[in-house]
Amino acid sequence: MAGRLKVAAQVVALALVAGLFALLVWKVATQEEGAAPKLGRGETPAAPAFHLDRLDRPGKLSLAAYRGRPVVPNFWASWCVPCKQEAPLLESVWRRYRDRGLVVLGVDINDLRGDARRFARQNKMSYPLVYDGPGKTTTQYGLTGVPETFFVARSGKLVCDRVEAGVHLEGNKERFEDCVEEVLGA
Amino acid sequence: MRFVLALAVALVLVPAAAACPNAADLEGELICPTCKTTLDQSDAPAARRIKSLIRQRVAECASEQQIKDELVAQFGPAVLAAPPKKGFHWIVWLLPPMGILAAATVISVLVWRWSRARGDEAVADSNGRPPLDPELERRLDRELARFDG
Numbered sequence: 001m002a003g004r005l006k007v008a009a010q011v012v013a014l015a016l017v018a019g020l021f022a023l024l025v026w027k028v029a030t031q032e033e034g035a036a037p038k039l040g041r042g043e044t045p046a047a048p049a050f051h052l053d054r055l056d057r058p059g060k061l062s063l064a065a066y067r068g069r070p071v072v073p074n075f076w077a078s079w080c081v082p083c084k085q086e087a088p089l090l091e092s093v094w095r096r097y098r099d100r101g102l103v104v105l106g107v108d109i110n111d112l113r114g115d116a117r118r119f120a121r122q123n124k125m126s127y128p129l130v131y132d133g134p135g136k137t138t139t140q141y142g143l144t145g146v147p148e149t150f151f152v153a154r155s156g157k158l159v160c161d162r163v164e165a166g167v168h169l170e171g172n173k174e175r176f177e178d179c180v181e182e183v184l185g186a
Numbered sequence: 187m188r189f190v191l192a193l194a195v196a197l198v199l200v201p202a203a204a205a206c207p208n209a210a211d212l213e214g215e216l217i218c219p220t221c222k223t224t225l226d227q228s229d230a231p232a233a234r235r236i237k238s239l240i241r242q243r244v245a246e247c248a249s250e251q252q253i254k255d256e257l258v259a260q261f262g263p264a265v266l267a268a269p270p271k272k273g274f275h276w277i278v279w280l281l282p283p284m285g286i287l288a289a290a291t292v293i294s295v296l297v298w299r300w301s302r303a304r305g306d307e308a309v310a311d312s313n314g315r316p317p318l319d320p321e322l323e324r325r326l327d328r329e330l331a332r333f334d335g
Contacts, residue, residue: 079232079235110261112235112260133219133262134261
Protein backbone atom coordinates (compact mmCIF):
# COMPACT_ATOMS: atom_id res chain seq x y z
CA MET A 1 0.00 0.00 0.00
CA ALA A 2 2.80 2.38 1.05
CA GLY A 3 4.77 1.38 -2.05
CA ARG A 4 1.84 2.18 -4.33
CA LEU A 5 1.38 5.56 -2.66
CA LYS A 6 5.04 6.35 -3.19
CA VAL A 7 4.87 5.45 -6.90
CA ALA A 8 1.71 7.57 -7.31
CA ALA A 9 3.40 10.54 -5.62
CA GLN A 10 6.44 10.14 -7.90
CA VAL A 11 4.20 9.99 -10.99
CA VAL A 12 2.38 13.16 -9.89
CA ALA A 13 5.69 14.96 -9.25
CA LEU A 14 7.05 13.91 -12.67
CA ALA A 15 3.81 14.99 -14.37
CA LEU A 16 4.05 18.40 -12.67
CA VAL A 17 7.66 18.91 -13.81
CA ALA A 18 6.79 17.77 -17.35
CA GLY A 19 3.79 20.12 -17.40
CA LEU A 20 5.88 23.10 -16.34
CA PHE A 21 8.52 22.23 -18.94
CA ALA A 22 5.83 21.95 -21.65
CA LEU A 23 4.50 25.36 -20.60
CA LEU A 24 7.97 26.87 -20.92
CA VAL A 25 8.46 25.32 -24.40
CA TRP A 26 5.02 26.54 -25.51
CA LYS A 27 5.75 30.06 -24.27
CA VAL A 28 9.10 30.23 -26.06
CA ALA A 29 7.70 28.69 -29.27
CA THR A 30 4.69 31.01 -29.49
CA GLN A 31 6.50 34.16 -28.41
CA GLU A 32 5.74 36.78 -31.01
CA GLU A 33 8.73 38.42 -32.61
CA GLY A 34 8.19 42.12 -33.17
CA ALA A 35 8.29 43.62 -36.67
CA ALA A 36 11.41 45.70 -36.00
CA PRO A 37 13.92 42.79 -35.87
CA LYS A 38 12.48 41.45 -39.14
CA LEU A 39 12.94 44.84 -40.78
CA GLY A 40 16.48 44.88 -39.43
CA ARG A 41 17.14 41.58 -41.25
CA GLY A 42 15.93 43.15 -44.50
CA GLU A 43 12.53 41.44 -44.50
CA THR A 44 9.30 43.25 -45.34
CA PRO A 45 6.76 41.83 -42.87
CA ALA A 46 3.09 42.75 -42.90
CA ALA A 47 2.43 45.74 -40.66
CA PRO A 48 0.97 44.38 -37.39
CA ALA A 49 -2.73 45.21 -37.23
CA PHE A 50 -4.24 47.28 -34.45
CA HIS A 51 -7.66 48.59 -33.54
CA LEU A 52 -7.39 51.40 -31.00
CA ASP A 53 -9.34 54.26 -29.47
CA ARG A 54 -8.92 57.55 -31.28
CA LEU A 55 -7.29 60.30 -29.30
CA ASP A 56 -8.29 63.21 -31.52
CA ARG A 57 -11.99 62.34 -31.72
CA PRO A 58 -14.43 59.72 -30.40
CA GLY A 59 -14.44 56.19 -31.79
CA LYS A 60 -11.86 53.66 -32.82
CA LEU A 61 -9.44 53.38 -35.70
CA SER A 62 -7.85 50.37 -37.37
CA LEU A 63 -4.65 50.35 -39.35
CA ALA A 64 -6.62 48.26 -41.86
CA ALA A 65 -8.80 51.33 -42.57
CA TYR A 66 -5.84 52.76 -44.51
CA ARG A 67 -5.16 49.67 -46.61
CA GLY A 68 -4.10 50.79 -50.08
CA ARG A 69 -2.58 54.03 -48.78
CA PRO A 70 0.97 54.67 -47.59
CA VAL A 71 1.01 55.04 -43.80
CA VAL A 72 3.69 56.39 -41.48
CA PRO A 73 2.94 55.11 -37.95
CA ASN A 74 4.78 57.22 -35.41
CA PHE A 75 4.94 55.95 -31.82
CA TRP A 76 5.11 58.69 -29.21
CA ALA A 77 4.24 59.69 -25.65
CA SER A 78 3.60 63.05 -23.98
CA TRP A 79 6.41 62.48 -21.44
CA CYS A 80 8.96 62.02 -24.26
CA VAL A 81 11.02 65.12 -25.03
CA PRO A 82 12.20 64.13 -28.57
CA CYS A 83 8.54 63.43 -29.45
CA LYS A 84 7.78 67.10 -28.90
CA GLN A 85 10.79 68.11 -31.00
CA GLU A 86 9.89 65.91 -33.97
CA ALA A 87 6.16 66.75 -33.98
CA PRO A 88 6.48 69.83 -36.30
CA LEU A 89 8.31 67.79 -38.97
CA LEU A 90 5.69 65.02 -38.86
CA GLU A 91 2.95 67.63 -39.12
CA SER A 92 4.61 69.31 -42.10
CA VAL A 93 5.10 65.96 -43.91
CA TRP A 94 1.44 65.08 -43.30
CA ARG A 95 0.29 68.44 -44.68
CA ARG A 96 2.65 68.25 -47.66
CA TYR A 97 1.79 64.71 -48.79
CA ARG A 98 -1.76 63.98 -47.62
CA ASP A 99 -3.10 64.95 -51.07
CA ARG A 100 -0.99 62.13 -52.46
CA GLY A 101 -2.67 59.72 -50.02
CA LEU A 102 -0.04 59.66 -47.29
CA VAL A 103 -1.28 59.17 -43.73
CA VAL A 104 0.87 60.03 -40.73
CA LEU A 105 -0.65 58.05 -37.86
CA GLY A 106 0.36 58.95 -34.31
CA VAL A 107 0.21 56.06 -31.83
CA ASP A 108 0.40 57.30 -28.24
CA ILE A 109 1.76 54.59 -25.93
CA ASN A 110 2.15 54.11 -22.14
CA ASP A 111 0.66 57.50 -21.50
CA LEU A 112 -2.14 59.22 -19.64
CA ARG A 113 -4.96 60.04 -22.04
CA GLY A 114 -5.37 63.60 -20.73
CA ASP A 115 -1.65 64.33 -21.04
CA ALA A 116 -1.64 62.97 -24.59
CA ARG A 117 -4.58 65.16 -25.67
CA ARG A 118 -2.92 68.23 -24.16
CA PHE A 119 0.36 67.38 -25.91
CA ALA A 120 -1.41 66.99 -29.28
CA ARG A 121 -3.19 70.31 -28.83
CA GLN A 122 -0.05 72.17 -27.77
CA ASN A 123 1.95 70.75 -30.65
CA LYS A 124 -0.82 71.35 -33.19
CA MET A 125 -0.88 67.74 -34.36
CA SER A 126 -3.67 67.51 -36.92
CA TYR A 127 -2.94 64.01 -38.25
CA PRO A 128 -4.94 61.00 -36.95
CA LEU A 129 -3.99 59.93 -33.42
CA VAL A 130 -4.78 56.71 -31.57
CA TYR A 131 -4.28 55.79 -27.92
CA ASP A 132 -2.53 52.61 -26.73
CA GLY A 133 -2.15 53.14 -22.97
CA PRO A 134 -1.22 49.52 -22.14
CA GLY A 135 1.35 49.58 -24.97
CA LYS A 136 0.22 46.41 -26.77
CA THR A 137 1.66 47.68 -30.05
CA THR A 138 5.13 47.98 -28.50
CA THR A 139 5.51 44.18 -28.57
CA GLN A 140 3.88 43.79 -31.99
CA TYR A 141 6.21 46.33 -33.55
CA GLY A 142 9.23 45.44 -31.38
CA LEU A 143 9.73 48.97 -30.09
CA THR A 144 12.71 49.74 -27.90
CA GLY A 145 11.48 53.18 -26.87
CA VAL A 146 9.81 56.31 -28.15
CA PRO A 147 9.77 57.95 -30.58
CA GLU A 148 9.98 55.36 -33.34
CA THR A 149 8.63 55.70 -36.85
CA PHE A 150 7.69 52.97 -39.34
CA PHE A 151 6.68 53.00 -43.00
CA VAL A 152 3.78 50.95 -44.38
CA ALA A 153 3.52 50.59 -48.16
CA ARG A 154 0.18 50.51 -50.02
CA SER A 155 0.44 46.70 -49.97
CA GLY A 156 0.22 46.74 -46.15
CA LYS A 157 3.83 45.65 -45.76
CA LEU A 158 6.45 47.42 -43.70
CA VAL A 159 9.23 48.76 -45.88
CA CYS A 160 12.37 50.77 -45.22
CA ASP A 161 13.95 50.31 -41.79
CA ARG A 162 12.27 52.09 -38.89
CA VAL A 163 13.62 55.42 -37.67
CA GLU A 164 14.62 55.24 -34.01
CA ALA A 165 14.65 58.48 -32.01
CA GLY A 166 13.38 61.77 -33.43
CA VAL A 167 12.90 61.99 -37.20
CA HIS A 168 14.09 65.62 -37.00
CA LEU A 169 17.57 64.62 -35.82
CA GLU A 170 20.65 64.99 -37.96
CA GLY A 171 21.18 61.63 -39.66
CA ASN A 172 17.52 60.63 -39.28
CA LYS A 173 15.86 63.46 -41.18
CA GLU A 174 17.23 62.56 -44.58
CA ARG A 175 16.46 58.87 -44.14
CA PHE A 176 12.96 59.73 -42.92
CA GLU A 177 12.25 61.82 -46.01
CA ASP A 178 13.71 59.14 -48.32
CA CYS A 179 11.48 56.52 -46.69
CA VAL A 180 8.41 58.75 -47.06
CA GLU A 181 9.22 59.08 -50.78
CA GLU A 182 9.68 55.31 -50.97
CA VAL A 183 6.25 54.51 -49.51
CA LEU A 184 4.62 57.17 -51.66
CA GLY A 185 6.14 55.57 -54.75
CA ALA A 186 5.64 51.96 -53.70
CA MET B 187 -21.23 76.56 21.92
CA ARG B 188 -18.10 77.22 19.86
CA PHE B 189 -16.45 74.15 21.38
CA VAL B 190 -19.41 71.95 20.46
CA LEU B 191 -19.32 73.27 16.88
CA ALA B 192 -15.56 72.63 16.59
CA LEU B 193 -16.05 69.12 17.93
CA ALA B 194 -18.81 68.44 15.41
CA VAL B 195 -16.63 69.69 12.54
CA ALA B 196 -13.71 67.57 13.77
CA LEU B 197 -15.93 64.50 14.01
CA VAL B 198 -17.02 65.01 10.41
CA LEU B 199 -13.55 65.82 9.05
CA VAL B 200 -11.40 63.26 10.87
CA PRO B 201 -13.04 60.13 9.40
CA ALA B 202 -12.99 61.76 5.95
CA ALA B 203 -9.27 62.50 6.26
CA ALA B 204 -8.61 58.98 7.50
CA ALA B 205 -10.38 57.58 4.42
CA CYS B 206 -7.93 59.29 2.04
CA PRO B 207 -5.38 56.78 0.72
CA ASN B 208 -1.64 57.10 1.15
CA ALA B 209 0.21 57.99 -2.07
CA ALA B 210 3.35 56.10 -0.99
CA ASP B 211 1.35 52.90 -0.40
CA LEU B 212 -0.28 53.20 -3.81
CA GLU B 213 3.09 53.74 -5.48
CA GLY B 214 4.20 50.39 -4.10
CA GLU B 215 1.12 48.66 -5.51
CA LEU B 216 1.30 49.99 -9.07
CA ILE B 217 3.67 49.21 -11.92
CA CYS B 218 5.41 51.67 -14.21
CA PRO B 219 4.27 50.74 -17.77
CA THR B 220 7.65 51.41 -19.37
CA CYS B 221 10.14 49.94 -16.87
CA LYS B 222 7.90 47.25 -15.29
CA THR B 223 8.96 47.96 -11.70
CA THR B 224 6.73 49.43 -9.01
CA LEU B 225 6.32 53.19 -9.21
CA ASP B 226 8.18 53.77 -5.93
CA GLN B 227 11.28 52.16 -7.48
CA SER B 228 11.07 53.99 -10.77
CA ASP B 229 12.14 57.43 -11.87
CA ALA B 230 11.13 56.95 -15.51
CA PRO B 231 9.22 59.87 -17.08
CA ALA B 232 6.03 57.78 -17.38
CA ALA B 233 6.30 56.77 -13.71
CA ARG B 234 6.82 60.37 -12.65
CA ARG B 235 3.65 61.41 -14.48
CA ILE B 236 1.59 58.62 -12.90
CA LYS B 237 2.98 59.44 -9.43
CA SER B 238 2.00 63.06 -9.97
CA LEU B 239 -1.52 61.99 -10.97
CA ILE B 240 -1.76 59.76 -7.87
CA ARG B 241 -0.73 62.63 -5.59
CA GLN B 242 -3.31 64.87 -7.26
CA ARG B 243 -6.09 62.27 -6.81
CA VAL B 244 -5.02 61.59 -3.20
CA ALA B 245 -5.23 65.33 -2.49
CA GLU B 246 -8.77 65.19 -3.87
CA CYS B 247 -9.32 62.28 -1.48
CA ALA B 248 -10.27 59.79 -4.20
CA SER B 249 -10.42 56.25 -2.82
CA GLU B 250 -7.61 53.77 -3.44
CA GLN B 251 -9.94 51.66 -5.57
CA GLN B 252 -11.02 54.68 -7.64
CA ILE B 253 -7.41 55.61 -8.39
CA LYS B 254 -6.54 52.04 -9.31
CA ASP B 255 -9.62 51.72 -11.53
CA GLU B 256 -8.74 54.95 -13.34
CA LEU B 257 -5.21 53.71 -14.02
CA VAL B 258 -6.39 50.25 -15.11
CA ALA B 259 -8.77 51.96 -17.56
CA GLN B 260 -5.79 53.70 -19.15
CA PHE B 261 -2.93 51.21 -18.82
CA GLY B 262 -4.76 47.90 -18.49
CA PRO B 263 -4.62 45.39 -15.57
CA ALA B 264 -0.83 45.05 -15.96
CA VAL B 265 -0.49 48.35 -14.08
CA LEU B 266 -1.46 46.52 -10.87
CA ALA B 267 1.47 44.95 -9.00
CA ALA B 268 -0.87 42.30 -7.53
CA PRO B 269 -3.33 40.55 -9.85
CA PRO B 270 -7.03 41.28 -9.21
CA LYS B 271 -8.97 38.75 -7.10
CA LYS B 272 -11.31 37.63 -9.85
CA GLY B 273 -11.59 35.04 -12.63
CA PHE B 274 -8.45 33.18 -13.66
CA HIS B 275 -6.32 35.55 -11.51
CA TRP B 276 -7.56 33.68 -8.42
CA ILE B 277 -5.07 30.91 -9.22
CA VAL B 278 -2.20 33.24 -8.28
CA TRP B 279 -3.76 33.84 -4.86
CA LEU B 280 -4.78 30.23 -4.24
CA LEU B 281 -1.68 28.34 -5.40
CA PRO B 282 0.76 29.49 -2.66
CA PRO B 283 -1.49 28.58 0.34
CA MET B 284 -2.46 25.33 -1.42
CA GLY B 285 1.22 24.53 -1.90
CA ILE B 286 1.98 25.30 1.75
CA LEU B 287 -0.98 23.14 2.84
CA ALA B 288 0.15 20.25 0.61
CA ALA B 289 3.73 20.51 1.90
CA ALA B 290 2.49 20.61 5.53
CA THR B 291 0.37 17.50 4.90
CA VAL B 292 3.27 15.60 3.35
CA ILE B 293 5.63 16.60 6.19
CA SER B 294 3.01 15.64 8.82
CA VAL B 295 2.50 12.20 7.27
CA LEU B 296 6.27 11.62 7.03
CA VAL B 297 6.84 12.71 10.64
CA TRP B 298 3.98 10.50 11.85
CA ARG B 299 5.33 7.47 9.98
CA TRP B 300 8.86 8.14 11.17
CA SER B 301 7.79 8.49 14.83
CA ARG B 302 5.74 5.25 14.59
CA ALA B 303 8.76 3.43 13.20
CA ARG B 304 10.87 4.82 16.07
CA GLY B 305 8.25 3.52 18.56
CA ASP B 306 8.53 0.00 17.13
CA GLU B 307 12.31 0.22 17.28
CA ALA B 308 12.19 1.28 20.93
CA VAL B 309 10.62 -2.00 21.98
CA ALA B 310 13.33 -3.95 20.16
CA ASP B 311 16.71 -4.49 21.91
CA SER B 312 19.91 -2.77 20.90
CA ASN B 313 20.73 -5.53 18.39
CA GLY B 314 17.42 -4.95 16.67
CA ARG B 315 16.03 -8.33 17.87
CA PRO B 316 12.43 -8.67 19.14
CA PRO B 317 11.84 -8.58 22.92
CA LEU B 318 12.09 -11.78 25.00
CA ASP B 319 9.11 -13.98 25.62
CA PRO B 320 7.61 -13.00 29.06
CA GLU B 321 7.88 -16.58 30.35
CA LEU B 322 11.53 -16.77 29.30
CA GLU B 323 12.20 -13.38 30.89
CA ARG B 324 10.69 -14.54 34.24
CA ARG B 325 12.82 -17.66 34.08
CA LEU B 326 15.91 -15.63 33.40
CA ASP B 327 15.14 -13.35 36.36
CA ARG B 328 14.77 -16.40 38.64
CA GLU B 329 18.11 -17.83 37.48
CA LEU B 330 19.90 -14.49 37.96
CA ALA B 331 18.34 -14.12 41.42
CA ARG B 332 19.79 -17.55 42.34
CA PHE B 333 23.27 -16.36 41.38
CA ASP B 334 22.84 -13.14 43.36
CA GLY B 335 21.66 -15.07 46.39
